[in-house]
Amino acid sequence: MISTLQYISQPMHLENIQAACEAGCRWVQLRIKHAPERLIASEALSAKAICADYGATLIINDHPHIAKAAGADGVHVGKNDMTVAEARKIMGSDAIVGGTANTLEDILQHVQDGADYVGVGPYRFTTTKQKLSPILGLEGIYAIMQKLKALDIDIPIIAIGGILAADVPDLMRTGIHGIAISGLLTHTTDKKQLVSSIMNDIQLCNI
Numbered sequence: 001m002i003s004t005l006q007y008i009s010q011p012m013h014l015e016n017i018q019a020a021c022e023a024g025c026r027w028v029q030l031r032i033k034h035a036p037e038r039l040i041a042s043e044a045l046s047a048k049a050i051c052a053d054y055g056a057t058l059i060i061n062d063h064p065h066i067a068k069a070a071g072a073d074g075v076h077v078g079k080n081d082m083t084v085a086e087a088r089k090i091m092g093s094d095a096i097v098g099g100t101a102n103t104l105e106d107i108l109q110h111v112q113d114g115a116d117y118v119g120v121g122p123y124r125f126t127t128t129k130q131k132l133s134p135i136l137g138l139e140g141i142y143a144i145m146q147k148l149k150a151l152d153i154d155i156p157i158i159a160i161g162g163i164l165a166a167d168v169p170d171l172m173r174t175g176i177h178g179i180a181i182s183g184l185l186t187h188t189t190d191k192k193q194l195v196s197s198i199m200n201d202i203q204l205c206n207i
């Protein structure tokens, strides 16, 4: 089952992952950019131990080999990484493999490649990621969801990019499965309150 609320880590990764889990988040993506692979591998092992304590799913960004070696639940790959199909070969059929999309065509490719979920964005401008794809906004995400519906394609879509708590009800009403947040949770003091209010809004939209 793909969680409807996903936390994407930022430095200090392990502290932030622990805090996200403590606040009630049960899906974590370890996203370490511009670091040597051996450091990412060691952080992945520690992140795995934290997530195991909370029963949280751990996804590793960009690095299937590291994900596999750390015993993570899955991997997330984007346009500048290997394909979902290649990541699947490394991870095996039981692992979770997610891909990034900015267009309907990206999603269709990921579906064909056997993705378990697709991260669609950016919803809004964000400084968390550099070299952003074109901003989709609510209209862009809604349009993509309508096209998927027309094609009868049912894959969990996770909206990402600059998402704030107040965006959740409108975003959920487009038909997405859930959201991924990074800066919002990382920089919020009352993380428990934020996580429960977002999870509550998500649930209300699923009734």
Ligand SMILES: Cc1ncc(COP(=O)(O)OP(=O)(O)O)c(N)n1
Pocket (backbone or CB within 6 Å): 006, 008, 029, 031, 061, 062, 076, 077, 078, 079, 080, 081, 098, 099, 100, 101, 118, 119, 120, 129, 158, 160, 180
């Ligand atoms: C859930 C989710 N969706 C999209 C992304 C972005 O992945 P990518 O395009 O490979 O960019 P980086 O995160 O690697 O900078 C994601 N990480 N998670």
Ligand SMILES: Cc1ncsc1CCOP(=O)(O)O
Pocket (backbone or CB within 6 Å): 008, 121, 122, 125, 126, 127, 128, 129, 160, 161, 162, 163, 180, 181, 182, 183, 184
């Ligand atoms: C990894 C990623 N991919 C598209 S936007 C983004 C960053 C999401 O982080 P934030 O929630 O802080 O905007």
Ligand SMILES: [Mg+2]
Pocket (backbone or CB within 6 Å): 061, 062, 076, 077, 078, 079, 080, 081
């Ligand atoms: Mg990537």
